[in-house]
Amino acid sequence: MIDTATFAGLDVHARSIKAVALDIMTGEVKSATFGYDAAAAADRARSVDPAARCVHESGVTGFELQKKLSSLGVDCVVGAVSKMMKPAADRRRKNDRNDAEFLARMLSTGNVAEVWAPDDECEAARDPTRALEDARDDLERSKQRLSKLPLRHGLVFDEKAPSGRRKKNRTQAYRSWARSTSLAERADNEVLPCCIDDARQAAESKARLEGLVKAEAGRPGWKRRVDSLCRLKGIDAMTAADLVFEAGESSRFKNARSFAAWVGPTPSEHSSGESVRKGGITKAGNKHLRKTPVEAAWHYPTRSAHSKDLAKGQAPGQAARRHAAKGVRRLVARRGSMLERGMRRNKADVAAAREPACWAWAAGLMAEEGREKRPASPSGRAAIVRT
Template identity: 25%
Template sequence: MNEITRVGVDLAKQVIQVHAVDAAGNRVTGRTLVRDKFTGWCAQLPHGCLVAMEASASAHHWARRLIGMGLDARIIAAHLVEPYRLQGKSGKNDANDAAAICEAASRPHMHFVPAKSVEQQSMLCIHRLREGFKTERTACINRIRGLLAEFGLVFGQKPTVLQQALPDVIEDASNEMATLARLALQRAWVQWQELNAHLAWCDERIGAHLKSNEQVREAERLIGVGPVTASAVVATVGDFKQFKNGAQFGAWLGLVPRQHSSGGQSKLGSITKRGETYLRTLLIQGAKSAVMTAHRRDDPISKWAYRLREKSGWQKAVVALANKNARILWAVFVRGKAFDAHHVSVKPGALIKASPVMTATPA
């Protein structure tokens, strides 16, 4: 165990595969451990040993535990591990995955995922739960619409229209619905109300996060960033210094164009859509609202978004504003300065030309 300098770990629910190498990269051991014995095996590793694992369920839990034991625990995104599997796609198994994780961790320019704190993951539970309730509510509304359409009852697209009319429709004896259908719709109506109550509870928790966290309040000041987006950004990213600049943060969110460049010719396509899907969706949704109402504001960002919408269309303007907000968020949290909508940025290293000095001519 003293010879081990780097360990690759493939996590699963019940069994954990490890692949350990020495300083020269030679394989020392590779074995399968049951979940209860993994911590004891890691306790025998040298202090500061690098233990890498793939980003998956329970990865942040194990990373926090191993860091507390004095080990250098790191998490790697799954798509960055796959190229290091020597057997390719046809040779995927736990042992080969652990070896690939171990090899990927040795790369000097590998990007690692910082381990999230318990507080971060607790707040993200609210956001994940909220997204699930939203999906269930949409399915419930569509189910009710489909059932009503079977009896020739069709309402407007807005959920509020259906919500106001549904109780009267269930009680209206003039339509052709039978008793059994009314009971079914009554049960669906109760489910809809319960989902609304669950969503309201999640929004209350997010509102409490906004009041108690200074970073969330700073993020919420941006144009196109609401309480939900601000809370999700802080809970997901944590330390913004993990990104060297705002452009890298925007690329991590998948808000930069795809490249297919060769021979000195640059070919850009649609955005990459890599990285954190939830944050990217929230930023784009907030940017849609900001772009559509940009003509009502007089700050430089809104004027820029309005001009871009008129020139390139609102879809490109929305993505551009979402990317700009990502860069602003990075600058606000890394540099420690509050957001100012009227701030004029200056390129690093730009020389400021001094105004000419008036000199008196001799008589």
């Protein structure tokens, strides 16, 4: 039931906000422009209608404005920009006022898909994991540059271990060899130490961020959920922290299927009538989280169906432990059946990635306070029992 007749769309930028208020009873449209100031936006909304509802698109400005407006007593939501279908005619008349009016009209008709807004603690927990992902990429690039610079000048690392096996490039032995290497030109000899320092600093940054993530995962608000997810094979503390921090609350997803669809390793579909066509994964959610269940699926071809041993300091609930043990048996058997059918390994990894996400959702849900959940079925459906 609509409890207000006024809807406001906010086109938010780093330094300005364009607000358009729509009265659905009279059709009147009012617009205003002011700086990026939540108090000014709240005053404008209250001056038009104290019960006005506001919306702004999801984007780089995050959830700060929505949180401030809510704290000031203004009903504000964040709309998923990926689910807003604008008319083709609007492509050639884009401006801030039209964008804000479009948001107001979408909200008035109930066509805004609201984005779940994490609290400050959840947002702060996400930052170390995302920074860690960037640090891993930086380390990979720096090691690649370091290994290829001597190679371009005809110098090849060919040191062997006592067993006779050739040592890899991305090792401490390679870095020691690179420090002792002398190139023909002075400029090259100055660049090589820079490449070595970049690789060392990237490795130090990665190690420091891993410590931050582990410390954050050990906080009381997260530890039980992280420990519960760690019971699944292929999911360590870093992976569990990624899933828990990005999801925020497992209970905001109605079932395991919706969580897997949000993560992204779910087949796309283009079916009509009797024609059923399924394609590659949907790639929903964010790129950072989507890789996590795929990497977890890598481990199952070489793992036994026995449950994991508890690591030092882990304290998951009994329900989560039983659920994880069942999940490991299921995932090992399913992954093995894919290989027996002759499915290519890469395809099987992605095909099996959906299920670890489903089991992880159920384990996280059981770890949340005041809830207990029966083990999920292979289809991803699971009943929730409140305690």
